[in-house]
Amino acid sequence: MNLEAFVLGxxxxxxxxxxxxxxxxxxxxxxxxxxxxxEGTQVSLRRLxxxxxxxxxxxxxxxxxxxxxGLPGLLMLSSQVERDDPLYIFGPPxxxxxxxxxxxxxxxxxxxxxxxxxxxxxxxxxxxxxxYIRAFPxxxxxxxxxxxxxETDRPGEFHPEKAKELQVPMGPxxxxxxxxxxxxxxxGTIVQPEDVLGPKRSGRKFTFVTDxxxxxxxxxxxxxxxxxxxxxxxxxxxxxxxIEKRHMTAEQAGHLAKMAGAGKLGLIHYSPRYxxxxxxxxxxxxxxVFPNTVLTKDRMVFPMEYVD
Amino acid sequence: MNLEAFVLGxxxxxxxxxxxxxxxxxxxxxxxxxxxxxEGTQVSLRRLxxxxxxxxxxxxxxxxxxxxxGLPGLLMLSSQVERDDPLYIFGPPxxxxxxxxxxxxxxxxxxxxxxxxxxxxxxxxxxxxxxYIRAFPxxxxxxxxxxxxxETDRPGEFHPEKAKELQVPMGPxxxxxxxxxxxxxxxGTIVQPEDVLGPKRSGRKFTFVTDxxxxxxxxxxxxxxxxxxxxxxxxxxxxxxxIEKRHMTAEQAGHLAKMAGAGKLGLIHYSPRYxxxxxxxxxxxxxxVFPNTVLTKDRMVFPMEYVD
Numbered sequence: 001m002n003l004e005a006f007v008l009g010x011x012x013x014x015x016x017x018x019x020x021x022x023x024x025x026x027x028x029x030x031x032x033x034x035x036x037x038x039e040g041t042q043v044s045l046r047r048l049x050x051x052x053x054x055x056x057x058x059x060x061x062x063x064x065x066x067x068x069x070g071l072p073g074l075l076m077l078s079s080q081v082e083r084d085d086p087l088y089i090f091g092p093p094x095x096x097x098x099x100x101x102x103x104x105x106x107x108x109x110x111x112x113x114x115x116x117x118x119x120x121x122x123x124x125x126x127x128x129x130x131x132y133i134r135a136f137p138x139x140x141x142x143x144x145x146x147x148x149x150x151e152t153d154r155p156g157e158f159h160p161e162k163a164k165e166l167q168v169p170m171g172p173x174x175x176x177x178x179x180x181x182x183x184x185x186x187x188g189t190i191v192q193p194e195d196v197l198g199p200k201r202s203g204r205k206f207t208f209v210t211d212x213x214x215x216x217x218x219x220x221x222x223x224x225x226x227x228x229x230x231x232x233x234x235x236x237x238x239x240x241x242x243i244e245k246r247h248m249t250a251e252q253a254g255h256l257a258k259m260a261g262a263g264k265l266g267l268i269h270y271s272p273r274y275x276x277x278x279x280x281x282x283x284x285x286x287x288x289v290f291p292n293t294v295l296t297k298d299r300m301v302f303p304m305e306y307v308d
Numbered sequence: 309m310n311l312e313a314f315v316l317g318x319x320x321x322x323x324x325x326x327x328x329x330x331x332x333x334x335x336x337x338x339x340x341x342x343x344x345x346x347e348g349t350q351v352s353l354r355r356l357x358x359x360x361x362x363x364x365x366x367x368x369x370x371x372x373x374x375x376x377x378g379l380p381g382l383l384m385l386s387s388q389v390e391r392d393d394p395l396y397i398f399g400p401p402x403x404x405x406x407x408x409x410x411x412x413x414x415x416x417x418x419x420x421x422x423x424x425x426x427x428x429x430x431x432x433x434x435x436x437x438x439x440y441i442r443a444f445p446x447x448x449x450x451x452x453x454x455x456x457x458x459e460t461d462r463p464g465e466f467h468p469e470k471a472k473e474l475q476v477p478m479g480p481x482x483x484x485x486x487x488x489x490x491x492x493x494x495x496g497t498i499v500q501p502e503d504v505l506g507p508k509r510s511g512r513k514f515t516f517v518t519d520x521x522x523x524x525x526x527x528x529x530x531x532x533x534x535x536x537x538x539x540x541x542x543x544x545x546x547x548x549x550x551i552e553k554r555h556m557t558a559e560q561a562g563h564l565a566k567m568a569g570a571g572k573l574g575l576i577h578y579s580p581r582y583x584x585x586x587x588x589x590x591x592x593x594x595x596x597v598f599p600n601t602v603l604t605k606d607r608m609v610f611p612m613e614y615v616d
Binding site: 014016017039043046047065066070072073076077094097098101105107108141142 | 322323325347348350351354371374376377378380381384385402405406409410413414415416449450
């Protein structure tokens, strides 16, 4: 099952010619989840040429302009296709008001149902058969949440030799065992999936964190992430200023990634004060702590593979 | 005195990779006026590298998302400079609500005064010593206004030989005459400016019209425009659809430009259905009626010169 993250915008505060505002799209076997939606998000979606008009759910970190002003345009454009399922939007208080007021004041034409759910405490906000999305609080100048998408464990590896040994004939019964169901073998005995499967294998995990002070609970939430997309807004020399503005430095993001045992750290939400050349300093500082760090750029794609 | 129009975005409805949403900046000797502000306007302003954080006044055609969602970002970024003068924003009803709700819901930090004035009838909405900006109603699916910036007549050409003949010595008295003041000559006689100046010379005129049916009053308002920026959203084959959506075709814009006796027509607000290649058809159709038509593109500059 494919799981990929597309960076739609890597910029913080103000869009720059080559940096749309912070937004990441997660595609899981054709299903789309959007994290934040600043001005310009639509343009990146078009450039990537994804089937983006049918996003399943949108997760907003907080209702500051640079994280939400792309929403009205995106919601309207999504009316160009037919959809039966509602679009879910999650975010901290005021997100419902933002959507409602935008719809009312801008007289937005929308031909599908939007269900807005305000997030006020940590917990699972959305889930499918084999994954869930959890929100957890961050520390910014207004209520702000991080999100993880975590897949549940996959069944262990199937061992055909064990199935044969236990008299289960090859065919549909093998498929049932692989799917975790018990079956009756040719001798009338019940064979449990554990009898023919190896240990359960882990799913993948994606974490999205932006606009926050760095604090240890973030690393707990991001624990074991294959991809950890995290604000790296400032260089270390500006840490005091970062704290004052309730943001973090790239090096702090590196520390969190290390504590979380993440697979890869993708920095995002750069201060517009930095040129692309300057960003190399932020990368160097984060890598000194967590070597597998990359600077995200608009339209960069991160495939996430199963580890086992 | 310089007068230039910068196209910040030429697209309608949805931004495309090379077409930000409709927005035009007018610069008159360092003073800036913005007409509409869709998503992405900030990026074009940055690319043009104008001293754009001190816009004097913003004029909004109507409160549909593709004409206003760039405002919150622009208003916040304008807080990065110090300014003493307020920023004026004009637009049809709901513009005040849009600004107020955005400020409140998005907790926007703004360090200067914003004065929003709703436009409900045709008339002069803003003016300086030698120019004025007039709003006039358009016909769209919600209240919508067009705008003209018109300079007042300039004094006629100064004829030094007439001044000498009338015994006015060269020097400060000549300057007074040129500025339209009467002076006393060396013989104690009053010399009127009309005695030494040619006929008054016309100022320049700029007109901005988008999101409307085509109707003759638009041509009256745009009469004599040096530059007429006008919606050319559809090709002629889609005229019925244009009328249904209360938009106009490029050819209709050409007819209005012709009726107005405009100097130049700049088409804008193209439907995203058209590729840049397709737009040549719209240009051809408009030019068949009004030859001096151009397709505007993002960051195109139109200097306006005095005609006499």
